[in-house]
Amino acid sequence: MSTYDISAAVPVTSTYRLQLRPGFTLVDAVGTVDRLARTGVGALYLSPILQAAPGSDHGYDVVDPTRISAELGGEEAFAALAAKAHEAGMAVVVDIVPNHMSVARPDANPWWWDVLERGRASAYARCFDIDFDTGPIPIPVLGDDGDGGRAALADLRIVDGSIAYHDKHYPIAPGTHTPGEDVATVHERQHYRLVSWRRGDSELTYRRFFDVSELAAVRVEDPGVFEAVHAEILRQADLGRVDGLRIDHVDGLTDPGGYLRTLAARFPGWIVVEKILAPGEELPRSWPVAGTTGYDALRVTGGVFTSPSGEADLTTLAADQGVEVDVATVDAHARHAAATDLLAAEVRRICALVPPRPPRDGRTLDAVAWERRRDAVAELLCAFDVYRSYLPEGEAAWTRAVETATHRRPDLETHLEVIDDRVRAHPRGELARRLQQTSGMVVAMGTENTAFYRATRFVALNEVGGDPADFAVAPEEFHTDAALREAHTPHTMTALSTHDTKRSEDVRARLAALSEVAEGFTEAVRRWTDRCALPEPSLNLLGWQTLVGAWPIDADRLGDYLLKAAREARLGTSWIAPEPDFEDRVRAWPGRVLGDRALLGEVLSVVGSIREAGWSNALGQKAAQLLGPGVPDVYQGTELWDLSLVDPDNRRPVDHALREEILERLESGWRPPIDDTGAAKLHLVRTCLRARRDLDPRGYLPLEASGPAARHALAFARTSRGAAHPDLAVVATRLPLTLDDAGGWADTVLPLPSGPGAWTDLLTDREIAPTSVDGLTAPPLADLLDHYPVAVLRRR
Missing domain, CATH: 3.30.1590.10 (Maltooligosyl trehalose synthase, domain 2)
Structure with a gap:
């Protein structure tokens, strides 16, 4: 899909995201290099390293792009980290922030x-x-x-x-x-x-x-500004210390394509962009990048482990509780509020560019005319089915937005025609530029930051890049998506957890198990709500799902999360107009639930009933991500179970010493059980990353099980570099609770690709018995998955 020449970039087989902060600096990061290299990680992936605002705990609030953060250790510490990583065979990828700077201080x-x-x-x-x-x-x-x-x-x-x-x-x-x-x-x-x-x-x-x-916002479209903003990071690249770049918030730039072409001409390494793609959307073909940071893959990979059978019960519960279940309606209202309230200054600035422009002699347009113009601009900004169009290349997205706005507000047709005519006549002009920049802001703030906290029917779907209306992903869709990724963007990043996800991969995996037992869960939520409800219906559903999905969680963590969620939803309180009584009730809710022994006992009973299924889903989606097409990222700490919520919860310190201890046991040959320690997940991550690094798999071949439980197996095969036949296969269990209720795998088998040599499961070191179906090795899944709910097979 792109003219990007990946052969010119440093190969990156996988990444491990490290969140740097004053309590975990570049100096501290050096201590993780050996362990990550032994785990099989291909590249250190660092949060922003340039000088940020005093006390910053994330680095996105850059105040001086001309130097590496002193609080993180400065250039000397970064040079030492890069040298250590390269010595260990790992690349270095750095997150950069070209769109904005902090002006708080x-x-x-x-x-x-x-x-x-x-x-x-x-x-x-x-x-x-x-x-x-x-x-x-x-x-x-x-x-x-x-x-x-x-x-x-x-x-x-x-x-x-x-x-x-x-x-x-x-x-x-x-x-x-x-x-x-x-x-x-x-x-x-x-x-x-x-x-x-x-x-x-x-x-x-x-x-x-x-x-x-x-x-x-920073005007990196200006060549001089581009040079000033990027001089230090490009100098580090020229010194051989930076091999890849992650570009933050590319949609906020005036001309994303032009910016990326300028950057790629100066930096020949691996480039990915933080860009949320709507389902079915592709990056513009002219962008010289390897792909995105992987939210599109996250949606599909998580969705295939969700059961469509739970949709009806969860929808009925939401409707009965007074939670809006029409996601499009929720989204439209939230976007409109973002455009007219939160971004009123940006809309006003756009309106001033619409012909006829307001006179400069102190007079103003007629108030009614100005209001109609403002309404037309706001309606258009709310009408995009993607985050933004990229004119003139993305004219189709622009056209759809104009048509949608006109359909919704036919009374504004004349005003919308004026805007459309001007934008088409000057697709690189200031009006077109500001409309495109602001549409992405409206979508992000309206959809992700507001609607996703209101449409809480099933919050596992409410993830960055997700679609709460799309309840589950069929295996066929998963395979099609993976095959297209391999064909068009084989070096794009894939992700399951990031610093921006609203809940971690393991929380979503446990919630996916709830979709299999939705009837019992919804009955429980009705009882719990009658006994101890949060003060607003959508927040109430979010609260119970969060308690089950993130357990164990203490009252302070849960209270902080729910208060942030309530302010984002802006239904009972908000960031700019907090309601003390409402917020006091939200803060008190976790303590009330945790202090009610009978109620908490019921909650823990539900958690216990789905815990193992959640572990199965977590391992399955991780294996699919780590060995599927794309460059997989492991977010810090998630190589063990991680039940984190939205930031800042997901930026809590990581126990690196514990991970080192478990890794050493795995290296001695230990095959851990699946239990609370999460060692089984680290075993899987290590196995997959080392296989990926050693085999450099290519291609994508869906595998289809045969037998009564065939739909419960998600499997695919790939071919290592230089091999003539597929020689690496991944098998994961889907919908494990439903599988158990149906009697297990029974005589279901998985035919494996033909070719010379025997297959071995790398997780258990067992050779697969040569059971044959139509001339193919076809192990019974009951035998293959008797120890772990996933298998990583290699042909020897």
Whole structure:
């Protein structure tokens, strides 16, 4: 699908994501290299390493792209880590953030400080997407108790030659301050204005990351800005320390394709983009990248272990509890709120570009005309069935969005025609660019950040890149998706857990088991709700599923997660308008449940009934990911069971010493049982990664079991580099509870590809008995999967 020449890039067989932070630095990462290499990992995959905001625990809030973070150890530590990884045979992949910079602490960001100090005359003014024509830059930081922030202005001080507001400092332009002058007078002379925090969504004049006013967008489409933003990371690549790049939030860029072509011309290594593809969507063919970061594969891989039989019961429960089950309706409402409320400033800026433009003589358009224009822009932004179009290449997506908006609001047809005509006439113009950039923001904020917390019928589906309306994935769809990936993007990343997933792979695997026993679970939820309900129906369903899926979990972790979920959903409370009584009830709920022995006993009974099935699903999806087409990523810590929730929960410290201890036992020949320790998962991960590294498998051949339980087997074969016949096969168990209820595998067999040599299960070191069906080795699945619910077969 792309002209990208992967042969020019350093081969990356697999990656292991490390989340760097002040408590786990580049120096600390060196200590993981040996263990990860012995596990079979092909590349260290590092979170952003450039200088981030003070106290940052994730690195996406870069304040200085010209140097490696001092808190993480600086250049010396990165050089040592890269050398250690390369010595161990691993590549180094780095996450970079070209779209935005942190401006939360202006004194920490030299570029932003200079812009605030000098305004349009700043040498760095070109770096940020600021509308200087509208006047001083609003900085929404002042406290506001309903007075518009006026009282907070009294808290301004002049300290050390800057304007201080509590712990934040802002520059004073040269010649605008005379000692002894009133701070309010000095403030009025600056190129910025400190205003109420409530005004950020509606009045901001600089583009930002989503609705986060503390992250200002960067204009990397400007060649000089591109050079400044990328100089350090490209220097590290030129020094041989960086072999691959993960590009954060590519949809936020003005011209993603142009940016990637510029980057690929400077960096010949492996490049993947954080890009969420709608089902059936492909990356533009002109993008010179290996693929995405793998959310598309996550949806299919997890979905094939979900039972469609549970849909009716879970849907009925949601409807009976007052939870909206029409996902399209939930999504439309959430997107509309994102466009009209959270992104009002961005919509206003787009409206000003729609002809006829507002006059510059102080007059305004007729209020009704302006409102209609605003409604047309918002409706169009909500109408995309993908995150954004890429004009002129992605004209079909643009056309569908215009048609959808017109169908939904025929009264806005004339306004939509004007917008459409202008965009088609100037597909690279500012109006087209801002509409495309903002549509991705509306989808992300409306769908992922809001609708996924409202449409909680079955939350295992509500994952980044997922579709809550698509309840389960059939094996045929899984195989088709894998075959297409191998044919078109064989070096794309695949993922099951990331720093952005709303719940870890093992939580989703356990929830998938619930889909097999949905009738009993929904009956239980009705009883539990009658006894101890959360204060809003969609949050209530989310709460019970989370408690079961993430158990064991303490009250504080669960409470923090539910409070974040409630604020994201914005049904009973929100980030900008918290409701204390509602939030107090949410915080109290975990303690009430955990303190009710009878109720907790019922919950634990359900957990116990699906725990082993969840383990089976977790192993199955992991094997399918690690040995299927694409470059698989292992998120830190998930080589053992990991029952994490959305960030920051999934950035908790990893016990690397425990993983080293278990690895040493595995290296001595231990074949662990499937139990709470998770050692069986590490055994699988090690086996799969080493096989992938050693065999470099190619191709994709679906395997079909034969017998009464054939649909419960998910299997495929691949061919190692240089082999003439498929010589690597993966077998996983689907829907294990339903399988047990039906009496197990019985006489179901799995015919394996023909060719010379005997097959061995690498997980158990057992040679497969040469049982033959139609001339093919066809082991009984009852024998093949008697120790583990998965098998990794290699022909010797």
